[in-house]
Amino acid sequence: MSTQNEKPDQTGSSEELREQLSRLDQENHELKRLLNTNPDTGLPIRRLFERRLQARVQMGGGSCGVAVIRLDAAYDRIKDNRDPSKALLVKSILRIRRVLGENIYQSDRADEFLCLLQSDVSAEKFRQLLERVVAAIAARHEPPADDVNFGCHVGVALADADTRGPQELMWKAAMALNEARETGQRILYYSQELGDRTRTREExxxxxxxxxxxxxxxxxxxxxxxxxxxxxxxxxxxxxxxxxxxxxxxxxxxxxxxxxxxxxxxxxxxxxxxxxxxxxxxxxxxxxxxxxxxxxxxxxxxxxxxxxxxxxxxxxxxxxxxxxxxxxxxxxxxxxxxxxxxxxxxxxxxxxxxxxxxxxxxxxxxxxxxxxxxxxxxxxxxxxxxxxxxxxxxxxxxxxxxxxxxxxxxxxxxxxxxxxxxxxxxxxxxxxxxxxxxxxxxxxxxxxxxxxxxxxxxx
Missing domain, CATH: 3.20.20.450 (EAL domain)
Known part of the structure; x- marks a missing residue:
């Protein structure tokens, strides 16, 4: 015999609600991942790099710097005929990751990448890592691409007492990269002389x-x-x-x-x-x-x-x-x-x-x-x-x-x-x-x- 004060069983509905929330959380996480990842290379996008750089600059202390890595003109010449699927591009990214770990982000170009000098790495160690990146990208590829050779150029900017913010660091690194590409250098650090020349040119x-x-x-x-x-x-x-x-x-x-x-x-x-x-x-x-x-x-x-x-x-x-x-x-x-x-x-x-x-x-x-x-x-x-x-x-x-x-x-x-x-x-x-x-x-x-x-x- 039932009583009028008997409450309905809510156990099932609570479990369903938790499952729905869990699925929504997973979908939200996947959506964020998709929004923050380059679809071609799988690398985190530039916006995430800029946020991390902003936090690093605000934190202060230790070394702080930016490196911009771009595949060279030799890759430009072969990418349409020899790398339409971007397989060589992805292999180059894997080579960079073996050196830098997860500290690599996608720039606005498919063949350009960003790297942040972390607080626990010295400027000299950072240079050594970038030299290894240059050597890794230039290494010979496996057949059937063993006849393909290309390298990269790297522009680097290190923060100093006069650095006004992350955008200035990015601008200096891009300036160094452009100079490296024009002069054929593999790694080039920003200098005041380079900055003065660039400003004169812009004027x-x-x-x-x-x-x-x-x-x-x-x-x-x-x-x-x-x-x-x-x-x-x-x-x-x-x-x-x-x-x-x-x-x-x-x-x-x-x-x-x-x-x-x-x-x-x-x-x-x-x-x-x-x-x-x-x-x-x-x-x-x-x-x-x-x-x-x-x-x-x-x-x-x-x-x-x-x-x-x-x-x-x-x-x-x-x-x-x-x-x-x-x-x-x-x-x-x-x-x-x-x-x-x-x-x-x-x-x-x-x-x-x-x-x-x-x-x-x-x-x-x-x-x-x-x-x-x-x-x-x-x-x-x-x-x-x-x-x-x-x-x-x-x-x-x-x-x-x-x-x-x-x-x-x-x-x-x-x-x-x-x-x-x-x-x-x-x-x-x-x-x-x-x-x-x-x-x-x-x-x-x-x-x-x-x-x-x-x-x-x-x-």
């Missing part, structure tokens, strides 16, 4: 961007005469210069590579081409019948509308293409060879000449001399300077001259500085020459005086 890039907006108002052109064997000026090489209002003259070997890296070289090249032909119109009115030789970067030459741009500038100034010579490097000729061949052919139909700059310092392939109808080979200054005293350089110049004559290509020597160099080049049959022996690069007023005077160079 110059900002100023260069400002110059782009202002139409290159602080840029100007110099003209270096090119002479024939009789010393008559038959052409000029156009050189771009940048006079910074605060820093003074910025060396070309500083702003040109920077412009190639950020793509501004296309705009600088366009400006130089327009300004040089604009100047040529005035010089032709003074009786100058030579041509201008303008350097063209691979980035500029690879523009899809390059032919239309050059034709437009020539038409705008009512000039025939024969007044223009474009200088290309050997490397530029070997990029996208079909496209380059097509552009060269189109521009040559306009009358534009082509010269290979710094011949002999790059690929030096006879094949492209046959494939590309160039007009002139420029013999690099490294062969010209001191040639009368160096038999090896003499032989190189003789070989270039023989090859050019066989292919009916003109030769132009650059960097001529002495009478002896001049005499040797004449003996070898060099067609044109330039260098300080004849004239340094000069402004347009001085160049105008040289061509109107009718004097032979050197004077």
């Amino acid at each position: 110059l890039e900002a100023d260069l961007r400002d110059q782009l907006r202002k139409g290159f108002s602080h840029f100007y052109l110099l003209f270096q005469p090119i002479v024939n064997p009789e010393g008559t000026i038959v052409a000029a090489e156009i050189l771009v210069r940048w006079k910074h209002p605060e820093r003074g003259l910025v060396p070309p070997d500083v702003f040109i590579p920077m412009s190639e890296d950020n793509g501004f070289i296309r705009h600088i090249g366009q400006w130089a081409l327009y300004q040089s032909l604009h100047t040529l119109v005035d010089l032709r009115q003074m009786g100058f019948r030579g041509y201008f030789s303008v350097n063209t970067s691979p980035l500029q030459f690879n523009q899809p509308d390059l032919v239309e741009r050059v034709k437009g500038i020539l038409d705008n100034h009512q000039l025939h293409g024969r007044v223009l010579q474009l200088e290309l490097t050997e490397g530029a000729l070997l990029q996208n060879t079909d496209e380059v061949t097509h552009k060269v052919a189109e521009l040559r139909q306009l009358g534009v000449r082509f010269a290979i700059d710094d011949f002999g310092t790059g690929y030096s392939s006879l094949r492209y001399l046959q494939d590309f109808p160039v007009d002139t080979i420029k013999i690099d200054r490294s062969f010209v300077q001191g040639a009368p005293e160096h038999p090896n350089r003499q032989e190189i110049i003789r070989t270039i001259q023989f090859m050019a004559r066989s292919l009916k290509i003109q030769t132009q020597a650059e960097g001529v500085e002495t009478q002896a160099e001049h005499d040797f080049l004449l003996q070898q049959g060099c067609n044109t020459m330039q260098g300080y022996y004849y004239s340094p690069p000069v402004d347009v007023n001085r160049f105008s005086q040289l061509i109107t005077s009718g004097r032979k160079l050197p004077t």
